[in-house]
Amino acid sequence: MTEIRDSYKTLKRPGEPALFKDRGSKFIGQAYPVLNEQQIEEVLSKLWAEHAKASHICYAWQLGAEYDSYRANDDGEPGNSAGHPIYGQLQAFELTNTLVTVVRYYGGTNLGVGGLIQAYKTAAQQAIEASKIITKTIKQKLYLNFDYPLMHTVMRIIKEEQLIVETQEMALDCNFTLLIRKKDFKRIKKRFDAVYGLNVKT
Structure with missing residues (x-):
């Protein structure tokens, strides 16, 4: 049975720039939390301006x-001498929703492909190490609609499973939005499905 991945590692905030030098060339690495390609383009545009x-x-x-x-x-x-070793560090630290950049100022001496690979790898590693890595869990939403007599039963399951109630509306009837860890979702949904009179939607 394939294990469900329901957590991932990312960065809490942009890290401090990390400087690496090799034979006169300066490599300035920095890591950023990002959610989409638009944010990535914005970071790159600012870097080129700076x-x-x-x-x-x-x-x-x-x-x-x-x-x-x-x-x-x-x-x-040269091909695969810069971006690939940077990406290798994203893999090594198991990071996603993350951008790592390395700015190079040429120092007058060619480093060769091997030297470039090592320099970009080191700059990327130092950039990530200068950042705070956090683990986030993947949550799915479950929507509940029920009448007041079921409140005690619903709240008991919520308490037993330590679920997060994202929203709740109580008027003529009750509407709850729950956040549930991905790996627990099917099991917990079954518990609610088994309650007679409770409307459950995903």
């Missing part, structure tokens, strides 16, 4: 609670 004289701004990102979308960019460096 570092207009930089030789390269290479980056990699990964998006989605299922780690299902990613990209790596070498920005003119």
Whole structure:
């Protein structure tokens, strides 16, 4: 049976810039929490404005609670010498919804592909280590509609399962929106489905 992934690692806030030097070249790494490609483009635009004289701004990102979308960019460096080692650090730290950038100022000495790979990897690693990593759980919503006589039963299940009530409206009847961890969702939904007179929707 395949285990359901219901948590992921990301960053709490943008990390502090981390500087790595090699034979005169400066590599400035920084990591950012992001939710979509628009936010990524905004960060990159600001970086180019701040570092207009930089030789390269290479980056990699990964998006989605299922780690299902990613990209790596070498920005003119030799193929796979910059973006890929940066992306490798996202994988090593198991991060998603995260962008890591490395700004390079050329120092006059060619580092070779091997040297570039090591430099970008190190700058990315230092950038992530300068950030606070957090774990978030994936939650799904369950909607309940019921009459007041069922309130005690509903609240008992909520208390036993330690569920989060996102919204509740009580007028002629009761409407609750619950947040439930993905891995527990089917089991808990069955508990509510078994209550006669309780309307359950997803």
